[in-house]
Amino acid sequence: MKFKVSAELGYEIKAPSTLVINIHALRTAHQNVIEETLSTPSYIKTEQLTDVNGENRFMRLEVPEPCTISIKYDALVDNYYEVRNHKDVAEIPVAKFAPSVLPYLNPSRYCQSDKLYRLASNTFGKIGSSFEQVFAITDWIHKNVEYLSGFTNSETSAYDTVTQQAGVCRDFAHLGIALCRALTIPARYFTGYAYQLQPPDFHACFEAYLGGDWVLFDATRLIPLNGLVKIATSRDAADASIASMFGDVTPTITKASCQYADETPFKPIYYTRSIFDGVTYF
Template sequence: MKLQIHATLDYSVPVPTDLLLHVEAAHLPEQTVSDAVIQLGDHEHFARVPAQDNIGERISLRVAERLSVDYRATVDINRKLADISGLEAVPPHLLPGPTVPYLLDSLYCPATRFRSFVEGEFGPLSGGARIAALRDYIHQRFRYVPGSSTPQTDAMDTFVQREGICRDFAHLLVTLARASTIPARFASVYAPSVNPPDFHAVAEVFLDGEWHLVDATGMAQEGEMAKIGIGRDAADVAFLTAFGFANMVGQSVEVTAL
């Protein structure tokens, strides 16, 4: 699938502030990025820095008064697809080293607190069958409600409240996968069916020796997601991180399937 992406950000910045911007689709074997252009307003500093696990790049900026961003790109997705329910888990002792940190607790994903729950509810299932059941459980039991959570909401909060946004659904699926001893990480993506249109968040799980994107909201399929970046949770892959104050004036994301 080929996607056309257009994202804009407009933020007021009261005093000169350092920022990290992470909105560009990553150049990866599974997706080809072309016609990429990013236009930035006035800035005092610009540098590109590798993102988590060298998947994509962040832009380091220092701006005063205003942050203005206009990003456009075309992404051709050629990801290898599979029925996740038929994939096998990799035993922990055979996992590649870079996947091991994604078994552990992180700021928004307290996986160890959910081990008894996943074994009690999903004990007979393993590997991809367990992931498919976790995805369907979240999709069916939790409500997608824009504005229902805050940047501080973690997977336990979402589990108790039974509602959230894509970020919360992704955190919960990542948490339950890790509690099942399956490496899982948080992925930021562009996808054409997200409603309301916005930056989207999904889980990515390691099965049968490869990473696979899984969306518990049901709004995006693996073959139509353009990956921006990955991390242990949202703290690693925010589209904008401000080391100071930045107030949103306007923001838009348009993703069109060509």
Template structure:
């Protein structure tokens, strides 16, 4: 499958009123095979600043800076011409991504998942059943969920946004003994356009992307960050101090027509 060239961008305006340490995860993940031309600009009250870059697991990049006070303006753009190679499966993946986590509390779903799905089915069939289940049980309603809601909250509410869909998929898969994790992506075709969250499941020795929202074709997604859940992948975080996110904007497009995603193929994020 040919992945078309993609153009992605993000801009943020953050007002810092008390000294803080800002962390951002908005840049394309640094992975083998990826060809990307990018620019990142950060200013504080108009003065340029060079943030510290920290590269974590699966190429996730945190840009960290110390700010006493002032208006932080961040502009990022990237042209992705060659997709990243599929992420290799590590022996620790079978342990780390089966554990319950802050927003994907799989331990709360063991009994429920066993009653809802046939645990004797192969993982590939369970993956399709879980995806269809979450798609049918939830309604995509911005504002219906709270940022601290976990997968159990989402199931009870029956509504949420992309991260809520992804958390419920991840929690159910882990409860069915299928390693799963959350990935923040740029998603051309996503409507409404925003940072997008999807799940990845380890099926037959390969990480494949799962998006129960169906908001964007999986073939065009660009990995930003990867983790156990949204606690590891937030696009903006801070430690101590006080900040206010005044505004942010995300764009993601492909050259040519968007591909059609039937939801049936196994696709890796490139």
């Protein structure tokens, strides 16, 4: 299914600065960028980069003097989603994980899985399969954490969210990741464009590594699982920020949009309590 995505970022630069921007749709085996355009001021040096794993796409801007800048991105993206039954998927032991998966078992800056081990073990440890555990984690977060815009900040961690019981999509994702890792289930942060999100914005959720696949989960339940266009995956938000600013920089505009652009009717996919089917990585 096809989506048209766009982003606009604006900044007031008060001194020579560098910005690292992360708004490009990823090119993966299940996400094809059909076309895209990027607009930046011509007098600013711009460099396209990828992370060490060769997947996440970044743009580095060097701004030599004070000014006001605008960055605009537009893309047409074709996504493939696969619905699979995870009831009978074989569990993969840690000893068989690929090296690229292993870092997603460890605690990270915003996902202190080591501090949440007792909570995860006591609440979800006796549940049958790993998929059912992650589903239960997602369901528990949705019921026990209030979605409250503006309540948290860039320093809020998964441990804080358990205590405060409120947050935004970023916090819901960090808590899901931390609880998964505490149960020895690899999990990673996901940021992207979101169809039907109101108000329109970038969105965060998480993926868990189950049966050899990265499976998507969203504890906020604000949008359909198949309404996402992936921008980046990482250990947590520290590695996948939409914008990292180095210098005297003040954000002035942050806009994101995701519109359905396929000829076939959109059929939303959600998890239900009675059916343990999963949407695989894309």
